[in-house]
Amino acid sequence: MTGQGGRSDGAADARGPSAEERPGLLVARGLRKSFGALVVLDAVDLEVAAGQTLALLGPSGCGKSTLLRVLAGLEPFDAGTVTMEGRPVNGPSCQRGMVAQAGTLFPWLTVRENVGFGPRELGSGDVERIVGELLEVTGLGDFADALPRQLSGGMRQRASLAQVLANQPPLLLLDEPFGALDAQTRLRMHEWVRGLLTERPTSTILVTHDVDEALLLGDRLGLLSSRPSHVVSERDLPFGGDRGRHTLSEPDFVRLRARVLDEVMAA
């Protein structure tokens, strides 16, 4: 509503506000990827706007992780284009921070050293301040000198996020980051990440097979088909910024959840 003061061309009306209003931070067009004869991704088109969280939901085995690895620059692809801020993606970069299910921590470094790893590699000044801030945000202050193996699963994932966020990447790629956690811890992490992303807006692409996770964390929801995978539909998620376990029981949420679940099962 107020955001339309920015740039509104005629096309904005046709495709809804959030797609055209802001330029895409990361854009993939006609992406194709195969492993030998197995085509995993075919004609994937997607776009994530600055500050937006795009949740990609798909059946297991549809190539979600492969898609994210391609977007991260960790995996070469066969055809199509991936650009970030207009420049082609052709390798891993500190512009795109990725956290997967297994986390990113180096087991030989303490939590503090892990979080400071990126800033130190980039030669950022004031590593101590960055690390201290992130340890506080992630509630890991008391465990700064612990080794990753001494942490619980939830703490490990929070530390992984802190490690990746330390370089302040414009884009965050999350590959079922909470998949290995128990249900309660996962819900806590959802609330925490939601709060974190509201507090310091970072464009995020989240892939998951968990409908609740997609609906709780996403500003936009994309559905992936089964293999060979592409984005079949996209919609904005209507829930406000303040989401948590209470959202799970709101009628709107329950209705949408049922519909999305049907669509995923059919995909």
Place this chain on the structure above:
Amino acid sequence: MPGSTGRSDAADGSVVTDDAVEPLAVSGVLTKPATARSGRRRQRRLVGLVVPVAVLLSWQLAWDFELKPRSILPSPHQVVTAADAFFFGENTVTLSGIVPFKGAAWLHISASLERCVTTWVLAVIVGLVLGLGLGLSSWVADLLEPFTNALRAVPLFAWLPLAAVQFGIGEPPARILIFIGALWPVVVATTDSVARVPRAHVETARMLGTPRSRLWRRVYFPSALPEILTGLRLSLTLAWTCVIVGELLGVSRGIGAMMIAAREAGATDQIIVGVFLFALIGYTGDRLLRMLARPLVRWSDA
């Protein structure tokens, strides 16, 4: 109060509750084992003395009953006396070609230690460089692997005659043998462990801004370090083994040289003193290396 633990509490206390459960799990790892357990460990360590004491007793009995001629099998007491002379006697030998015994303990021990440690350190440096190269660069591996694998297949002591022919007798062939013996465990451990470093660590480092040229220092080496250190221990043990063989090659200072001279003089008690010294120093060296390495590999303790 109990009624108010609904939503507001959960909404802002979520991180805290997650942590509140954890310190228990963490303290289990961080604290020292309970005293009951360390008491049992002390007991187990005492059990380890049973066999040595039994061997010592049978040795004494064998001497008492003269199962072997006394010139061939000395008594434990004779060995202790020989050791006493070796350590605390007065060295009266002045000719450099003659291997001294009385009061010459430090002379021989330091010669053997110096030979072993300096050569081992050299082998470790060369082995690390070679191992990292073989493990990280397919180009280096293609170039060198057939050659190194063939060399590695040569039994260690098969180098002995060649070394003697090329370098005569004395210091150089002894050191070459120690070097070859100490080199391969380091090369193999480094190559293998570096090749097994999880790709995810490398990807994370790349993503966090580590340039390719620095990956070996930031990821490969630290990740492989526990296995490399195991290789170093094996390497040190082998180097120490090679010391005595190397000292067969005509050096006049060193525990091995002392034992050879003792054999020629028919002094079995002195030979046994040498055996004990080798055991003692070898064992201490291994323990020392393990102790020094422990803080570096704490993260990988099972």
